[in-house]
Amino acid sequence: AQTVTQSQPEMSVQEAETVTLSCTYDTSENNYYLFWYKQPPSRQMILVIRQEAYKQQNATENRFSVNFQKAAKSFSLKISDSQLGDTAMYFCAFMKLRVTQGGSEKLVFGKGTKLTVNP
Amino acid sequence: NAGVTQTPKFRVLKTGQSMTLLCAQDMNHEYMYWYRQDPGMGLRLIHYSVGEGTTAKGEVPDGYNVSRLKKQNFLLGLESAAPSQTSVYFCASSYRPSGGYTFGSGTRLTVV
Numbered sequence: 001a002q003t004v005t006q007s008q009p010e011m012s013v014q015e016a017e018t019v020t021l022s023c024t025y026d027t028s029e030n031n032y033y034l035f036w037y038k039q040p041p042s043r044q045m046i047l048v049i050r051q052e053a054y055k056q057q058n059a060t061e062n063r064f065s066v067n068f069q070k071a072a073k074s075f076s077l078k079i080s081d082s083q084l085g086d087t088a089m090y091f092c093a094f095m096k097l098r099v100t101q102g103g104s105e106k107l108v109f110g111k112g113t114k115l116t117v118n119p
Numbered sequence: 120n121a122g123v124t125q126t127p128k129f130r131v132l133k134t135g136q137s138m139t140l141l142c143a144q145d146m147n148h149e150y151m152y153w154y155r156q157d158p159g160m161g162l163r164l165i166h167y168s169v170g171e172g173t174t175a176k177g178e179v180p181d182g183y184n185v186s187r188l189k190k191q192n193f194l195l196g197l198e199s200a201a202p203s204q205t206s207v208y209f210c211a212s213s214y215r216p217s218g219g220y221t222f223g224s225g226t227r228l229t230v231v
Contacts, residue, residue, distance in 0.1 A: 033217050045222035091161060104150050104169045105216035109161040
């Protein structure tokens with residue numbers, strides 16, 4: 001079974017600075033997807049960024065970028081120019097591509113990192 | 120568009136009571152999922168559905184049942200609630216799972 005590990009339960013950063021959240025995963029699969037979800041105090045789960053394992057280029061979405069190291073099974077999230085609205089729980093998630101007949105690709109989540117952006 | 124709507128948003132149950140959580144999506148998605156979120160545990164998959172009339176077990180299915188009689192609705196039932204089922208429950212749907220899921224806003228359930 002796939003496992004996702006987020007080793008930093010909590011982190012804090014000053015507004016306008018850069019912070020990196022760590023994520024490692026364990027899989028024997030070669031084709032898969034990786035995601036970062038944000039959960040602000042409102043509780044809504046919001047997709048931040050997505051990476052396809054067969055793509056070597058790291059995904060970027062505005063101030064959010066990832067460092068995807070396939071051999072090391074590492075998928076870290078970098079937030080640049082941190083804003084107060086970035087305060088949230090951040091979840092790393094894994095999805096394998098291969099499924100059984102009648103099945104579905106399913107997200108497997110890490111335990112999350114609580115990020116606080118300080119003014 | 121409303122997206123994914125969960126009802127109710129909050130509920131308190133007594134041990135042994137039953138209830139049904141409703142998830143409705145208006146995006147014509149085939150795939151729907153129920154997760155539970157517990158402190159320090161992340162989100163864990165309870166059950167999922169790949170289309171109308173289908174359901175399948177996830178990682179933590181015990182104590183729950185589901186039904187998908189209509190494509191837009193996915194119901195999660197607790198037949199005899201236990202304190203261990205105190206959690207926040209999230210429903211999600213997807214057109215193409217590899218593109219990610221759309222989540223509802225969650226239901227906070229407390230069993231006393």
